[in-house]
Amino acid sequence: MPGAALISARCAKKSIRGYKLPSPIITFLSDFGTKDGYPGCVKGVIKSLAPEAEVIDITHDITAFDIKSAAYTILNYVNCFPKGTIHLAVVDPTVGSERKAILIETEGVVFIGPDNGLFSYVYKPSKSRVYRIHRLLYAEKNIDPTFHARDIFGPAVALTANGQHDKVRGEILKNISLLEQPVKSENQNTFKLNCLTIDHFGNIISNLNKNELSLLGIKKINQIKVRDKVFHTINNFYSEKKKGEWLVLWNSLGFLEIAVSEGSAAELLKFDANRDNIYIDVNLS
Amino acid sequence: MPGAALISARCAKKSIRGYKLPSPIITFLSDFGTKDGYPGCVKGVIKSLAPEAEVIDITHDITAFDIKSAAYTILNYVNCFPKGTIHLAVVDPTVGSERKAILIETEGVVFIGPDNGLFSYVYKPSKSRVYRIHRLLYAEKNIDPTFHARDIFGPAVALTANGQHDKVRGEILKNISLLEQPVKSENQNTFKLNCLTIDHFGNIISNLNKNELSLLGIKKINQIKVRDKVFHTINNFYSEKKKGEWLVLWNSLGFLEIAVSEGSAAELLKFDANRDNIYIDVNLS
Amino acid sequence: MPGAALISARCAKKSIRGYKLPSPIITFLSDFGTKDGYPGCVKGVIKSLAPEAEVIDITHDITAFDIKSAAYTILNYVNCFPKGTIHLAVVDPTVGSERKAILIETEGVVFIGPDNGLFSYVYKPSKSRVYRIHRLLYAEKNIDPTFHARDIFGPAVALTANGQHDKVRGEILKNISLLEQPVKSENQNTFKLNCLTIDHFGNIISNLNKNELSLLGIKKINQIKVRDKVFHTINNFYSEKKKGEWLVLWNSLGFLEIAVSEGSAAELLKFDANRDNIYIDVNLS
Structure with a gap:
């Protein structure tokens, strides 16, 4: 996004349902690897829109397309972070198809990513609120069908960090895609x-x-x-x-x-x- | 650098040709791998000299000595970052030889690294200004012939983040080394x-x-x-x-x-x- | 640590033996790999307790259980960071056994990790002060015998960054475990x-x-x-x-x-x- 304007960060410290952090914390997990610079790009998009946010790399070494392993891995760190943290997770084999882009808010913690089972273990039906990320903000832009992390999820994370929730949260969803992993x-x-x-x-x-x-x-x-x-x-x-x-x-x-x-x-x-x-x-x- | 004095960061928010960031953003790409701690060392040098700067890892997993792949990879993230960002890139098979250390400024964005083709795809002859990084600052120091990222590029990045441009920018160069990749x-x-x-x-x-x-x-x-x-x-x-x-x-x-x-x-x-x-x-x- | 209270960071800028940084710098080396999210978890614990601290990843790609290689690697970056830096290093094959958790302070620099030889090359008998990390703080908690990085070392790092030294430093030790690597x-x-x-x-x-x-x-x-x-x-x-x-x-x-x-x-x-x-x-x- 050459020439992308720095959206005002005045509201950067706005709370997510009342939880306040000195500066917004964003975690980032993907299966992108780092060698191509894709996670770097997403971090750049976030810093462009939410300069005060801190992006903490979790990993980009999830086995390519392994949603199940990623869903488990999220459990390994989600409870270590303070309330108010925004967790970005992108393992997205069907990017560009009709799978939804979602935001889940569960007890003061936000998850953003594709709706493909990735959030199976952190979704709590009775405590989670799920939104479809709406495309209003990007309606005029040419969204790349192969790189939603940069074009949709990254901006959604940054705007959420800024407290600009209305720009991100679209239709409320009643449920999400879940992995089947029964014993x-x-x-x-x-x-x-x-x-x-x-x-x-x-x-x-x-x-x-x-x-x-x-x-x-x-x-x-x-x-x-x-x-x-x-x-x-x-x-x-x-x-x-x-x-x-x-x-x-x-x-x-x-x-x-x-x-x-x-x-x-x-x-x-x-x-x-x-x-x-x-x-x-x-x-x- | 034990005992390295913390150079005043008063000027940390000085602009690069007029672009201002809340705090300086530095990206870092290399072929060092992380396992030896070399990128960590460079980050330490930068934080020692420019404590307010934020260093964002892009990758250290570029295939060893693969300048061509690195040059392409830079394209994957450079436009995702805001104006004013300083991009450090080091893939440097001929470190210690006569290849130059350069700083390129293109439309409010700065690149720092070795002059070996790494910046082929982001260099724009009509819009880029190229400087040889001068060694005045380091004249008295014993520069390690095998680790310019720590001894030259890291300090150049930090001082640029501090707005201390005169300490970094030497002779103006008319062109840079370019990869040949014609179709x-x-x-x-x-x-x-x-x-x-x-x-x-x-x-x-x-x-x-x-x-x-x-x-x-x-x-x-x-x-x-x-x-x-x-x-x-x-x-x-x-x-x-x-x-x-x-x-x-x-x-x-x-x-x-x-x-x-x-x-x-x-x-x-x-x-x-x-x-x-x-x-x-x-x-x- | 769901619901972990954000311990006041008022004292975050307190000095380590007189060295002051604009905000606390913590480095982090381990053999955890990143793919499981373990380093991410530790970073979350640190940010929960010391929100102003900046955690800089060195590497998580140390060969599993290779204390010798890690001990050498620490030398590659320790002197690049400013005085006042806290270095967290965890390669810990005997986690859960009787090996001690230690904090070493050497000339204004702090090391935190297991006492198994990891700090052999940075320990200076005449200049280092060594403390056993005491468990008082965690006495009531259920410390996981397999993940001391999250349950002991991470909190010790964060509290040290906050200047809450009394909560971390227990018994003074006269020496540490050393690797034998004679020529x-x-x-x-x-x-x-x-x-x-x-x-x-x-x-x-x-x-x-x-x-x-x-x-x-x-x-x-x-x-x-x-x-x-x-x-x-x-x-x-x-x-x-x-x-x-x-x-x-x-x-x-x-x-x-x-x-x-x-x-x-x-x-x-x-x-x-x-x-x-x-x-x-x-x-x-």
């Missing part, structure tokens, strides 16, 4: 888990959360099986095991995780997140 | 294109820009050929095709690009950016 | 060097520093040998050699380094940092 009952006492993501250290993170145990009627986990590995205990932390030893633990978000102390479980098992499963044998309550 | 006529109706870069998603970006079509006398593109793939239409966006399908499109900067919907064209073609070409058959006007 | 005498005139790290460009960095030569009684280096390569001269900079040619040089930190001009020495030699050594033949003084 499935395989038979009477066995559940089949999916892999949400393999983290940087090669830990395999399943879709079973400690919080769901009672909902699923699980009283006790007797055995965890992944490929040829069988476990009978759940550890508390990595260093309870010696270097190279295997363990299962509830990770810091409460998800069941397969790990190797100071090693990569996924690599050693040749675990494929899209194909392989984890099985647990349980006592039901 | 070549192969025969009457065929042009041979080079690959500027392969982006993070594996898209193959050619050196043909939509803007050049009339200059080249091209009225219509009938066929695009890359390795064994032949295309007869140019699409508008990725999602016009189903996952895994091939397409050619004009990308958001106007360059002709070969892509696979939700896939990597370069990987599937085993395309080598340094060896392979793209051929187009055209109607001339 | 070993192989026989009368030969020394055996280790590899500290292989940098982004594939340069092999040894543990021999120019400053140590007189301590080791080395008057002249006659020959450097690494795998099948033998060198008899030490160059000043990379571009003294043509593309693809080998060289040995003292790098910008004074360490002896094996390099290939515009190429990767480590890749060409298939050099293994954990197994291979560099041998030097010398004249003793």
